[in-house]
Amino acid sequence: MMRKTVILPVLGCLFLFGATPAMADSAGVFEGAPKGEDLSNGQAIYRHVCQSCHMADGRGAQGAGAKIPALADNSHLQSPYYPASIILHGYGAMQWFTDMLDDQQVADVVNYIRTHFGNHYTDLLKPQDVAPIRPVITQEEE
Numbered sequence: 001m002m003r004k005t006v007i008l009p010v011l012g013c014l015f016l017f018g019a020t021p022a023m024a025d026s027a028g029v030f031e032g033a034p035k036g037e038d039l040s041n042g043q044a045i046y047r048h049v050c051q052s053c054h055m056a057d058g059r060g061a062q063g064a065g066a067k068i069p070a071l072a073d074n075s076h077l078q079s080p081y082y083p084a085s086i087i088l089h090g091y092g093a094m095q096w097f098t099d100m101l102d103d104q105q106v107a108d109v110v111n112y113i114r115t116h117f118g119n120h121y122t123d124l125l126k127p128q129d130v131a132p133i134r135p136v137i138t139q140e141e142e
Contacts, residue, residue, distance in 0.1 A: 041113025045105055050113075051096065058117030066093060072117035080125035081133065083110045088134055098135055103127035
């Protein structure tokens with residue numbers, strides 16, 4: 001009974017205030033940078049977009065039925081196209097960020113994670129490398 005007492009008022013508030021759920025295959029409820037946030041470099045993008053799941057130290061997380069992979073010391077990051085593709089297309093439970101990040105921002109955050117958290121991959125991804133792997137979003141998908 002206690003569970004119903006807590007859940008029903010919360011659901012009612014969400015309904016009354018027009019909260020809409022984020023879809024698993026979308027970048028959430030906003031497009032572009034979060035209001036007032038500067039996403040002009042890889043570290044800022046990581047901090048505001050990636051860190052909440054992959055953690056500040058890039059070690060990932062596990063719990064509540066989810067396993068967020070570590071970016072730290074990750075040999076999968078050897079190719080810059082791998083993380084760029086996951087950022088743009090999503091993978092498993094990870095949403096895609098095609099609507100939120102432009103080509104420069106994707107390159108910046110990929111270069112950041114590939115040179116931090118114990119990773120030492122120095123070949124840089126350029127924005128012009130990102131454009132060809134960006135998915136085309138049709139009107140139906142929006």
